[in-house]
Amino acid sequence: MKFNCMKGLAAGALMTVAFATTATAAECIAPANPGGGWDFTCRQIGKIMFDIGAVDKPIQVTNMAGAGGGLAFNHVVTERNDDADLIVAASSATSTRLAQNAYAGMTAGQVRFVGAIGADPGVIVVAANSPFKSLNDLVDAIKADPGSVAFAGGSAVGGFDHLKPLMVLQRAGFTDITKVKYIGVDGGADAITQTVGGFTQAMTGDMSEIVGFLKSGDVRALAVLTEERVPGFDDIPTAKEQGLDVVAVNWRGLYVPRGVSDDTFNSWADKLQKVADSAEWKEAMAANGLAPFTKVGADFQSYVDSLVVEVNQLSKDIGVIQ
Amino acid sequence: MDILTNLGIGFEIALSPFTLMLAIIGCFLGTIIGALPGLGPSNGVAILIPLTFTIGLDATSALVLMTAVYYGAMYGGRISSILLNIPGDEPALMTTLDGYPMAKQGRAGDALVLSGVASFVGAFLATIGLMLLAPTLARVAFLFGPAEYFALYLLAFCTLGGMASNNQAKSAIASCIGLGIAMIGVDNSSGLPRLTGGNLHLMDGVDFLVAIVGLFAIAEVFFFIESHGKGSSIGVKLDKVTIPWRDIMSTKWTMLRASGLGFFAGILPGAGASLGSFLAYMSEKSIAGEDGGFGTGVPKGIAAPEAGNNAAAGGALVPMLTLGVPGSGTTAVLLALLMTLNITPGPTLFTERPEVVWGLIASLLIANFVLLLMNVPMVKIFVRVLQVPAWILLPGVTMISFVGIFSLSGSHFDLILMVGFGVLGYFLRKLDVPTVPVILGILLGGNMEDALRRAMVLSDGDFIFLFSSPIALGLWIAAILGFVAPMFLRGVLKKPQAITD
Amino acid sequence: MASDRIFGLVVLMTALAYIASATQIQTSFLADPVGPKAFPILVGAVAALSSLVLIFRPDDEPEWPAIRTFGSLLVAIIVLVGYAYALRPFGFIVPTAIAAAILSYQISPRALPAALTGVGLSVGLFLLFKYALGLGLVPFPKEFFG
Numbered sequence: 001m002k003f004n005c006m007k008g009l010a011a012g013a014l015m016t017v018a019f020a021t022t023a024t025a026a027e028c029i030a031p032a033n034p035g036g037g038w039d040f041t042c043r044q045i046g047k048i049m050f051d052i053g054a055v056d057k058p059i060q061v062t063n064m065a066g067a068g069g070g071l072a073f074n075h076v077v078t079e080r081n082d083d084a085d086l087i088v089a090a091s092s093a094t095s096t097r098l099a100q101n102a103y104a105g106m107t108a109g110q111v112r113f114v115g116a117i118g119a120d121p122g123v124i125v126v127a128a129n130s131p132f133k134s135l136n137d138l139v140d141a142i143k144a145d146p147g148s149v150a151f152a153g154g155s156a157v158g159g160f161d162h163l164k165p166l167m168v169l170q171r172a173g174f175t176d177i178t179k180v181k182y183i184g185v186d187g188g189a190d191a192i193t194q195t196v197g198g199f200t201q202a203m204t205g206d207m208s209e210i211v212g213f214l215k216s217g218d219v220r221a222l223a224v225l226t227e228e229r230v231p232g233f234d235d236i237p238t239a240k241e242q243g244l245d246v247v248a249v250n251w252r253g254l255y256v257p258r259g260v261s262d263d264t265f266n267s268w269a270d271k272l273q274k275v276a277d278s279a280e281w282k283e284a285m286a287a288n289g290l291a292p293f294t295k296v297g298a299d300f301q302s303y304v305d306s307l308v309v310e311v312n313q314l315s316k317d318i319g320v321i322q
Numbered sequence: 323m324d325i326l327t328n329l330g331i332g333f334e335i336a337l338s339p340f341t342l343m344l345a346i347i348g349c350f351l352g353t354i355i356g357a358l359p360g361l362g363p364s365n366g367v368a369i370l371i372p373l374t375f376t377i378g379l380d381a382t383s384a385l386v387l388m389t390a391v392y393y394g395a396m397y398g399g400r401i402s403s404i405l406l407n408i409p410g411d412e413p414a415l416m417t418t419l420d421g422y423p424m425a426k427q428g429r430a431g432d433a434l435v436l437s438g439v440a441s442f443v444g445a446f447l448a449t450i451g452l453m454l455l456a457p458t459l460a461r462v463a464f465l466f467g468p469a470e471y472f473a474l475y476l477l478a479f480c481t482l483g484g485m486a487s488n489n490q491a492k493s494a495i496a497s498c499i500g501l502g503i504a505m506i507g508v509d510n511s512s513g514l515p516r517l518t519g520g521n522l523h524l525m526d527g528v529d530f531l532v533a534i535v536g537l538f539a540i541a542e543v544f545f546f547i548e549s550h551g552k553g554s555s556i557g558v559k560l561d562k563v564t565i566p567w568r569d570i571m572s573t574k575w576t577m578l579r580a581s582g583l584g585f586f587a588g589i590l591p592g593a594g595a596s597l598g599s600f601l602a603y604m605s606e607k608s609i610a611g612e613d614g615g616f617g618t619g620v621p622k623g624i625a626a627p628e629a630g631n632n633a634a635a636g637g638a639l640v641p642m643l644t645l646g647v648p649g650s651g652t653t654a655v656l657l658a659l660l661m662t663l664n665i666t667p668g669p670t671l672f673t674e675r676p677e678v679v680w681g682l683i684a685s686l687l688i689a690n691f692v693l694l695l696m697n698v699p700m701v702k703i704f705v706r707v708l709q710v711p712a713w714i715l716l717p718g719v720t721m722i723s724f725v726g727i728f729s730l731s732g733s734h735f736d737l738i739l740m741v742g743f744g745v746l747g748y749f750l751r752k753l754d755v756p757t758v759p760v761i762l763g764i765l766l767g768g769n770m771e772d773a774l775r776r777a778m779v780l781s782d783g784d785f786i787f788l789f790s791s792p793i794a795l796g797l798w799i800a801a802i803l804g805f806v807a808p809m810f811l812r813g814v815l816k817k818p819q820a821i822t823d
Numbered sequence: 824m825a826s827d828r829i830f831g832l833v834v835l836m837t838a839l840a841y842i843a844s845a846t847q848i849q850t851s852f853l854a855d856p857v858g859p860k861a862f863p864i865l866v867g868a869v870a871a872l873s874s875l876v877l878i879f880r881p882d883d884e885p886e887w888p889a890i891r892t893f894g895s896l897l898v899a900i901i902v903l904v905g906y907a908y909a910l911r912p913f914g915f916i917v918p919t920a921i922a923a924a925i926l927s928y929q930i931s932p933r934a935l936p937a938a939l940t941g942v943g944l945s946v947g948l949f950l951l952f953k954y955a956l957g958l959g960l961v962p963f964p965k966e967f968f969g
């Protein structure tokens with residue numbers, strides 16, 4: 001048995017060598033614990049960048065969980081403002097929280113948004129045995145008796161998943177949003193479990209969270225919140241074609257510190273574009289229910305800026321923030 | 323038999339000299355990671371994800387390595403619990419209660435071997451359970467809504483009444499400290515921060531690892547500075563390491579019951595391994611009664627939490643694989659790994675990717691046997707830790723704790739908080755206030771509140787809803803009959819005896 | 824006796840302060856029927872009640888160390904806090920060596936072994952964490968290498 005230990009040690013030494021090369025590589029901060037969407041973004045993008053040769057050393061992923069991404073944001077702004085070797089995973093949750101001033105006064109202008117290379121379409125789903133056959137059935141039921149429908153979603157109250165049904169109801173002319181029941185649980189899969197279990201009547205989340213459950217027939221998607229129907233899920237109608245014009249996608253992307261040079265910014269944007277064009281990323285997207293959504297460089301920065309303004313206004317209109 | 327054929331396919335995928343070597347390396351590394359305070363299974367698995375990419379392992383090999391590390395870390399957590407009274411990670415918390423007293427008696431080797439066997443039994447039975455019942459058991463998660471979860475957490479808190487301290491008020495204060503800390507951070511049900519004092523570091527609340535390492539490891543250092551190591555396990559004359567057959571045989575039913583409870587707790591998303599080991603320990607304690615000697619270093623007190631937490635780790639794979647719901651921090655990391663390998667767990671995984679599922683199950687079984695076989699010889703090495711002089715060992719433990727906690731968020735804030743917990747832990751232990759309820763309060767307090775508030779949202783504030791299902795009602799009854807009633811009846815039941823004496 | 828009473832009083836004060844700050848918790852008008860304040864207040868109240876029990880029915884006095892020991896505990900706390908602040912700006916190796924050496928000296932007051940322990944632990948652990956476990960530790964401040 002001593003032999004096994006020695007073997008283990010030898011292999012440990014082998015791994016040591018493998019690891020020594022990562023010493024000065026670029027760093028990707030995932031502002032959450034391992035296992036979430038941001039972590040996925042860092043690891044996938046980092047891996048593909050290395051595999052396709054966009055960077056010459058594997059990108060080191062650091063998890064910096066805290067304050068829904070606020071801790072990492074603060075860290076980048078105050079301590080790493082000119083670090084050219086740093087990228088940070090971001091998503092709609094980042095821009096939503098910035099728009100709702102949930103990062104203790106920090107603003108979207110304090111970093112530079114490099115790009116998004118995929119988006120998770122928002123969806124509203126019900127259990128397979130639900131009486132609601134269309135989004136309008138659901139909306140009508142809420143209009144008739146707001147207490148009869150409870151939503152479950154993966155974000156806290158006022159977060160992006162909560163905003164989705166509120167936006168739909170706002171478009172439908174229902175504005176008494178304090179009456180709408182919503183419980184925030186720990187992630188989309190948990191929200192589905194609660195809905196299939198019959199504890200809540202509908203689930204609001206992202207396409208990636210429901211793919212498996214759609215295939216198994218446990219749930220039925222009432223609407224996808226995109227402009228067009230999502231390829232591969234052509235039988236799910238958009239909210240728009242049901243007369244409720246709501247578009248809400250959860251983009252996955254990156255930001256870099258404010259203080260980097262334009263050259264650095266553009267080079268990260270190029271690298272991200274290369275990832276977007278790679279076959280590997282397409283495969284990863286397909287496996288995880290992401291829809292193509294590529295915006296990089298200045299184009300994306302202005303998209304995020306307008307998104308922040310829009311969500312801020314919307315949150316005020318709906319009453320999520322004062 | 324279908325299962326046997328499937329298992330055959332699984333072993334065909336997972337069993338080769340190369341993967342076997344990976345399993346051994348993984349088990350070894352996992353054990354080390356699990357044993358180091360502050361580094362838990364989730365750290366371990368997270369560290370290894372980039373490693374698999376760097377070495378360029380294929381999906382199956384990566385999976386074997388990961389599961390080996392996962393189970394290895396679950397096994398490893400007990401080592402520092404037993405030897406130093408410092409839980410390597412949160413599921414190993416309950417193992418300190420009887421493991422450390424046993425080590426102080428010079429029986430560290432027995433305690434380690436026994437807990438290793440208990441870990442094996444728990445993990446093995448859970449893997450069998452996963453194999454036979456996973457698709458069916460996944461439906462159990464659909465039966466647990468907010469009201470049921472609330473009753474479950476309530477059951478856990480009711481058992482605290484039987485906690486180690488003689489003074490119930492002190493147990494209550496300890497759990498209140500934990501619960502009070504759990505309330506800090508962004509409130510899930512309103513989206514607003516609570517009791518953070520505007521500090522960004524507190525928005526996500528206090529990480530339980532910071533609390534565990536502070537209350538146990540740092541406080542231990544203070545005790546050593548005070549006593550210079552007298553009355554601790556370090557330097558105690560050790561018995562020769564043998565296999566304690568008698569202890570193993572005498573705890574077989576305990577192991578079986580604890581595995582069952584742990585597996586069940588693991589299946590429920592959100593409950594996880596700590597609840598598994600906790601419920602296993604407390605229920606065995608109440609079965610054994612006052613004469614059981616729990617808390618003084620009895621074999622059952624070691625076998626129960628270890629079988630419980632390893633069974634829960636196996637059970638947690640059920641919702642992770644079949645629903646994509648991670649039952650614990652560690653399964654969340656495994657989920658991330660699967661997703662980076664382009665495998666998306668969900669209800670169709672078992673039918674669409676049987677090779678992945680059965681490969682995983684086969685590698686779990688492999689890891690389990692490797693761990694059991696590695697265990698006895700490794701125990702001989704581990705007990706040597708106690709021969710290291712305290713003036714090297716304790717500074718070492720402190721520095722490891724600092725690095726572990728530093729790796730959580732890379733800020734000094736958590737470290738300061740950890741030292742604060744160390745000071746708190748020192749005074750609590752001096753005053754005979756148990757520290758385990760503090761950790762449980764932090765671990766489960768937030769979940770319990772969330773469950774109650776979600777239930778109230780769904781029912782428009784109607785409290786009857788909390789008793790509205792047979793499951794919820796059953797858990798309430800178990801909580802009251804099993805743990806609350808005995809507390810009050812104890813006095814009544816004892817009186818007649820006192821007279822006959 | 825006195826220790827438990829003092830502890831009871833401290834808990835009572837903390838609990839009351841906790842309840843007071845809990846009443847200040849912001850409530851959004853989207854709040855649920857229970858609200859964000861109820862639980863913290865309940866926890867504070869239970870703690871306050873339990874502390875009263877402790878004040879009126881204290882356990883026996885624990886064995887407190889001598890004042891000098893408290894002095895060395897204080898030194899240990901200061902070292903640990905200083906270490907926490909030093910880790911990022913000064914890198915891993917130097918602060919670790921110093922902190923470990925002081926702690927070692929406090930447990931067993933012999934200067935040379937303590938110093939060797941400090942240096943040995945700091946280098947050894949750095950190698951373990953950096954290379955065997957792959958954590959991103961910085962050995963020395965970046966400025967050292969320009």
